[in-house]
Amino acid sequence: MREGKDLILATKPFANEIRSRSWFHLITTLGLLILALSGTLVLPYFLARLAASIFAGLVIVRTFVIYHDHQHHTILHHSKLADAIMTVFGIYILAPTSIWKRSHDYHHKHNSKLFSASIGSYPIATRQKFEQMSRKERRSYLFTRHPLTILAGYLSMFMIGMCLQSFLSSPKKHLDSLLALVLHFCGSAAVIYFLGWQAWALFILIPFSISCCMGAYLFYAQHNFPGVTFNDNEDWCYHEAALLSSSFMMMSPFMNWVTANIGYHHIHHLNARIPFYRLPQAMAEIPELQDAKTTSLRIREVIACLRLKIWDPQLKRMITLREAAALKAPAYKVAGPQPLGFS
Secondary structure (H helix, E strand, O other): OOOHHHHHHHHHHHOOOOHHHHHHHHHHHHHHHHHHHHHHHHOOOHHHHHHHHHHHHHHHHHHHHHHHHHHOOOOOOOOHHHHHHHHHHHHHOOOOHHHHHHHHHHHHHHOOEOOOOOOOOOOOEEHHHHHHOOHHHHHHHHHHHOHHHHHOHHHHHHHHHHHHHHHHHOOOOOHHHHHHHHHHHHHHHHHHHHHOHHHHHHHHHHHHHHHHHHHHHHHHHOOOOOOOOOEOHHHOOHHHHHHHOOOEEEOOHHHHHHOOOOOEHHHHHHOOOOOHHHHHHHHHHOHHHOOOOEEEOOHHHHHHHHHOOEEEOOOOEEEOHHHHHHOOOOOOOOOOOOOOOOO
16 A cells, blocks of 8 residues: 555646646636526526526536636646636635635645644644633634534635735735725625616625535535544644545535535645546545545535534544533643634
């Protein structure tokens, strides 16, 4: 069984973009998004417009994963046209390139480390650290990980987290974050003024709420699931963090299409240069990738992921608040999360 460098080298043959496929997926996905959004405004019946609005939200998720691959320089690298398209999309989806790439690159380099800042990821507190927190710190920590916060990803993760916090922390570095917010609010105001509240709800509110909620949950569940592993910095290992701290989210063929195979997350973290459309092939042909830790979008497993709150180093697993209350805090050194922020 290959591991470490040998396993990463085994993935290299799949880390080659097929340029024509990349353009095909981008163009067809953008075409579907434009058609769906147009349908929210021009279709003759409300139910048809509502269906188009929901579908638009799902297609935005797919477009975002393609954008995510481009930001990794995995697809369409050195294409000025693709750069322009992706820059516009990043502003449109409230995840402009300046903050998305920097925070996401940090996440890949520090995935599952207990002693790193929670930049680009949900904060993780150990049991002892959680018990040492003030009430205000506990409320802030639990609020960030609360299911309603994830459900409201449109506001919490994208408007506030991606755009507002990044701009306030470093205005010069994140002017595109301010631009994204200004254009989004101006666009919303224009739709309401010229077309009405219903058009705004169908054209903007529903698609963004669906896509941002799904994005927030996928990012959460891919690294917060039963069986996930976290390590101190000195015990951290890149390939183990990919395989033991990133899930394989089992989905239907349709949802794999919607999410552009982002469920093959353990492979993506092992080698981010594998294009999304080659991830299933890599898993099928490399036996070492097939024994992955899994989760899914089934209600029971969604609830199981959302109930996890605290890392217990003695039990070596995430635990619920009820479990934490039933245990006595051990007296050993443990590190908690840094404040959620951006650099």
